[in-house]
Amino acid sequence: MSSRIAVHDPRGYPPKVAGKRLAPRLESLDGKVVYLVDCRFDNSDAFMEQMREWFAEHLPAVKTRIIQTRESWVDDPQMRAKVEEDGDAAILGVGL
Amino acid sequence: MSLEERGVPTIAVHTHVFARLAKSAALANGMPRTRQVFVPQPVVGVSPAQLRAYIEGDDKITGRPFVQEVMEGLSRPLDQEDLKGSTFERSTPRLLEPDTEDNLQELFIRNRWTDFLPITLPTEERVARMLKGTSHPPDKVVGRLRPTAFREFWEFTVEKVAVNAVMAGARPEYLPVILAMAASGQTARSSSTNSFATISVVNGPIRNEIGMDSGIGVMGPYNHANATIGRAYGLLSQNLQGGSVPGESYMGTLGNWYGYTAAFPEAEERSPWQPLHVQHGFKPTDSTVSIFFGGWYTHAGQGPRETWQNLLIRTLIATDHYLPPFLVMDPIAAREFHRLGFSKEGLITWCAENARLPARDYWDNQWIQTLMHPLAVAGVEPYATRLKAAPDELVQLFLPEDINIVVAGGETQGFWKIFGGRYGGRGPGAPVTDKGKVASPTLSVDAWR
Numbered sequence: 001m002s003s004r005i006a007v008h009d010p011r012g013y014p015p016k017v018a019g020k021r022l023a024p025r026l027e028s029l030d031g032k033v034v035y036l037v038d039c040r041f042d043n044s045d046a047f048m049e050q051m052r053e054w055f056a057e058h059l060p061a062v063k064t065r066i067i068q069t070r071e072s073w074v075d076d077p078q079m080r081a082k083v084e085e086d087g088d089a090a091i092l093g094v095g096l
Numbered sequence: 097m098s099l100e101e102r103g104v105p106t107i108a109v110h111t112h113v114f115a116r117l118a119k120s121a122a123l124a125n126g127m128p129r130t131r132q133v134f135v136p137q138p139v140v141g142v143s144p145a146q147l148r149a150y151i152e153g154d155d156k157i158t159g160r161p162f163v164q165e166v167m168e169g170l171s172r173p174l175d176q177e178d179l180k181g182s183t184f185e186r187s188t189p190r191l192l193e194p195d196t197e198d199n200l201q202e203l204f205i206r207n208r209w210t211d212f213l214p215i216t217l218p219t220e221e222r223v224a225r226m227l228k229g230t231s232h233p234p235d236k237v238v239g240r241l242r243p244t245a246f247r248e249f250w251e252f253t254v255e256k257v258a259v260n261a262v263m264a265g266a267r268p269e270y271l272p273v274i275l276a277m278a279a280s281g282q283t284a285r286s287s288s289t290n291s292f293a294t295i296s297v298v299n300g301p302i303r304n305e306i307g308m309d310s311g312i313g314v315m316g317p318y319n320h321a322n323a324t325i326g327r328a329y330g331l332l333s334q335n336l337q338g339g340s341v342p343g344e345s346y347m348g349t350l351g352n353w354y355g356y357t358a359a360f361p362e363a364e365e366r367s368p369w370q371p372l373h374v375q376h377g378f379k380p381t382d383s384t385v386s387i388f389f390g391g392w393y394t395h396a397g398q399g400p401r402e403t404w405q406n407l408l409i410r411t412l413i414a415t416d417h418y419l420p421p422f423l424v425m426d427p428i429a430a431r432e433f434h435r436l437g438f439s440k441e442g443l444i445t446w447c448a449e450n451a452r453l454p455a456r457d458y459w460d461n462q463w464i465q466t467l468m469h470p471l472a473v474a475g476v477e478p479y480a481t482r483l484k485a486a487p488d489e490l491v492q493l494f495l496p497e498d499i500n501i502v503v504a505g506g507e508t509q510g511f512w513k514i515f516g517g518r519y520g521g522r523g524p525g526a527p528v529t530d531k532g533k534v535a536s537p538t539l540s541v542d543a544w545r
Contacts, residue, residue, distance in 0.1 A: 002196040008218040008259040010209050011188040012241070012252035012336035019183035020097065020126045023105045026171050034170070040470055042140045042462045043147075047109070050147045054163070071470045073245055075098070084102050089170045092099075093109025094139045095118065 030061040032088035037079070040072035044094040051091060097127050107169035111137035112156035116344045117287070124248050129178045131169035133162060140462060191220070209335055211327070211356055215263040226258040229271030230544055234258070239279045241337035243287035243345045252278070252336040260335055264328035269306045270321055273298060275544035276385045277329045281527030281535050284333040285340035285355065290463070291348030293391040295422065295517055296329060296359040297502050299373035300383030302541050303361035310363035312506025315424070326357030354391035360504055366427040367503035368434035376538045383541040388500070388517030390419045395514045400432050405450070411514055412451035413493065418463040420498035421447070422517030426505030429512045440501050448496040455485035458493065
């Protein structure tokens with residue numbers, strides 16, 4: 001029978017994960033402002049334009065506004081502040 | 097997720113191949129129940145009509161109507177699971193449960209802790225021997241790594257780096273180089289769809305002290321130190337950052353052979369030019385390792401011969417130019433360029449000045465469009481000037497500071513190679529310091545002796 005040996009675990013140390021709550025949901029989107037956040041991946045602007053047109057045709061009571069992040073891959077506090085200030089909900093995309 | 101935290105109900109749209117990655121990133125950020133919807137891949141290059149069809153079709157993961165998922169994601173009341181989020185701690189033990197060598201080898205493969213080539217098991221004795229390669233204590237924190245900007249950092253110590261160095265087959269005297277690589281903040285296992293790897297260049301006295309070879313086959317499997325140092329960097333990156341698992345924490349569509357190992361020393365003694373580390377402010381007697389991020393494209397040529405200008409220009413404009421060129425020249429080629437009157441800086445300037453494409457072609461590159469276009473719109477140079485150019489106007493692809501040249505090779509031919517290799521600078525995967533500045537890609541090896 002082969003002998004048993006002890007070896008090191010090769011993995012690093014993960015951080016503690018602090019749970020975060022989701023925001024309260026809306027009862028209805030009617031009359032609400034929904035930001036369509038274009039995250040600036042190639043063609044995501046076209047996707048969000050199609051989302052805007054879809055809402056205009058099918059749910060005209062929902063007010064949509066397209067907004068872009070300053071850069072792709074980079075957090076944009078100004079964009080977030082704008083959405084938080086003026087918006088009721090957000091749809092982000094397209095993350096590849 | 098930041099918007100959710102600030103009270104804005106949010107739903108994120110992804111393409112379906114990123115489903116596992118999106119869900120694991122949400123979990124690692126403490127919001128596993130974040131609302132996500134999935135359209136088919138690809139979105140890039142798809143017509144508006146097809147995008148509309150995605151929206152009016154089904155979510156590619158759940159099979160339910162996409163718009164229904166969107167509406168419910170923003171309006172379905174939260175349940176108890178949504179409200180509590182997910183707080184948890186993960187731990188990794190110092191030692192694994194003792195087992196037979198065969199079983200442990202299988203365990204390492206099953207857990208994706210290897211590169212699927214045979215490894216040396218990191219026994220306590222071997223790791224203790226490896227640790228003799230540095231004066232730093234085993235429990236000293238070396239740094240943090242992550243596979244991409246939206247994942248969490250994992251931390252690691254000198255001992256953890258030594259464990260991975262043992263696995264790669266490295267010798268204790270290589271450890272200071274490997275520790276410097278680990279301390280760079282730059283992962284060699286980026287999760288980018290671009291299949292980025294890293295290519296590392298070692299400079300200074302350490303090259304000869306540990307037996308690295310800058311001669312024949314410098315970038316091939318012909319030297320123990322070259323091979324195992326590069327391999328150790330790859331293994332430590334994937335294991336110390338929390339994994340590099342296809343579909344979950346690795347998305348490189350083609351993968352990259354340089355991911356196995358890519359580290360070599362500069363042939364300083366045979367180069368007509370200043371070594372790389374001296375160009376970047378170190379003394380010739382300092383030992384360093386410089387990390388180039390990319391390895392995405394590789395081109396090659398010979399010369400300079402009679403039409404060398406045309407060859408070099410053709411090669412430079414054939415690059416995927418969001419990733420700057422990193423030239424490695426055999427000493428024969430370097431000396432020939434030197435004889436033509438070029439300093440290293442002069443040749444770099446010549447390359448930057450002559451590598452030009454019509455603006456239409458430049459801006460049609462997907463990553464130039466994704467990464468550089470927003471900067472151009474914001475007025476950041478040189479992108480703003482390139483954006484102002486007429487479609488047929490030739491625009492400069494690179495600035496001199498983007499381009500690097502290193503001399504290495506066995507002088508059996510006057511060849512050169514050009515790799516995609518970002519030396520510092522901005523972009524996906526670029527390491528930053530604690531103060532948010534771009535971290536230096538040349539690290540002191542002496543600091544880790």
